[in-house]
Amino acid sequence: MKESIERAKKYITEKVEITPEIGLILGSGLGFVADDIENAVLLEYTEIPDFPHSTAPGHEGKLVFGKLKGKNVVALKGRFHLYEGWNPETIKFVIYVLKSLGVKKLLITNAAGAINKSYNPGEIIIVKDLINFQFKNPLKGQNLEEYGPRFPDMSSAVDLEWASKLKEKVRKLREGVYIAVLGPSYETPAEIKAFRKLGADLVGMSTVPEVIVANHCGIKCLVLSCVTNMAAGVLETPLSHQEVMEVAKKVKEEFSKIVFHALEVL
Numbered sequence: 358m359k360e361s362i363e364r365a366k367k368y369i370t371e372k373v374e375i376t377p378e379i380g381l382i383l384g385s386g387l388g389f390v391a392d393d394i395e396n397a398v399l400l401e402y403t404e405i406p407d408f409p410h411s412t413a414p415g416h417e418g419k420l421v422f423g424k425l426k427g428k429n430v431v432a433l434k435g436r437f438h439l440y441e442g443w444n445p446e447t448i449k450f451v452i453y454v455l456k457s458l459g460v461k462k463l464l465i466t467n468a469a470g471a472i473n474k475s476y477n478p479g480e481i482i483i484v485k486d487l488i489n490f491q492f493k494n495p496l497k498g499q500n501l502e503e504y505g506p507r508f509p510d511m512s513s514a515v516d517l518e519w520a521s522k523l524k525e526k527v528r529k530l531r532e533g534v535y536i537a538v539l540g541p542s543y544e545t546p547a548e549i550k551a552f553r554k555l556g557a558d559l560v561g562m563s564t565v566p567e568v569i570v571a572n573h574c575g576i577k578c579l580v581l582s583c584v585t586n587m588a589a590g591v592l593e594t595p596l597s598h599q600e601v602m603e604v605a606k607k608v609k610e611e612f613s614k615i616v617f618h619a620l621e622v623l
């Protein structure tokens with residue numbers, strides 16, 4: 358893996374001058390955040406040696422480097438989900454590449470279903486903790502000690518200080534617990550009832566592996582979920598990815614504004 362990280366880093370640093378301090382992982386239908394990046398330099402995932410490629414709809418597959426709210430950033434316009442068939446180690450590789458480029462903080466976004474019945478589609482929630490219901494860990498296999506410890510602590514997996522600074526600025530933001538399943542099928546109503554009993558407010562198919570690796574290699578994370586639908590069984594209506602992307606598109610302005618605030622408070 359070390360050689361692959363070096364190869365990807367070399368390719369990227371030859372094309373891009375800035376050192377990104379903050380990484381943004383943009384969830385389903387949320388890639389629009391990258392459109393506000395100034396002096397943008399775009400790299401297709403497919404042109405970067407050893408880099409995985411995007412296959413999920415609503416995930417374009419581009420790294421976008423530049424300035425956002427005065428900060429040097431790199432946005433991943435497209436993430437890697439385990440349901441696409443990627444090994445969990447692929448996510449470790451991608452986060453290690455970000456680390457090797459200089460990323461110190463990661464703003465992770467996702468589209469999620471609301472298990473908590475008081476949430477509303479279109480609402481943006483700060484994730485305060487996570488449940489790994491994918492039962493896979495991206496850190497399995499040989500540990501690279503120079504990146505982080507074999508047994509990382511997960512008791513503060515998300516940066517609560519960053520979250521509280523954002524909440525001071527956007528008071529209406531509520532918090533919740535995100536549970537990640539493997540997907541790609543959505544949940545059954547019985548699963549959603551069970552997840553509610555476990556203490557989950559939001560359900561999705563991503564984010565947890567990214568947070569695990571970031572936490573392990575000392576990158577602080579803020580996670581923002583866009584509630585794109587009520588989870589299975591909360592309403593009578595069937596779930597669809599089309600709806601997920603449409604709702605994400607509708608909250609474009611509001612979502613971008615909150616991301617900007619999240620960068621400003623740093």
Ligand SMILES: O=P(O)(O)O[C@@H]1C[C@H](O)[C@@H](CO)O1
Pocket residue numbers: 383384385413436438466467468469540561562563564597598601
């Ligand atoms: O990449 P995210 O977690 O934002 O996308 C969610 C999970 C699936 O990829 C998709 C299902 O609609 O939305």
Ligand SMILES: Nc1nc2[nH]cnc2c(=O)[nH]1
Pocket residue numbers: 468469470471538540542543544560561562585586587588589596601
């Ligand atoms: N697993 C899951 N992922 C989602 N992504 C967006 N909505 C949902 C949902 O209801 N369930």
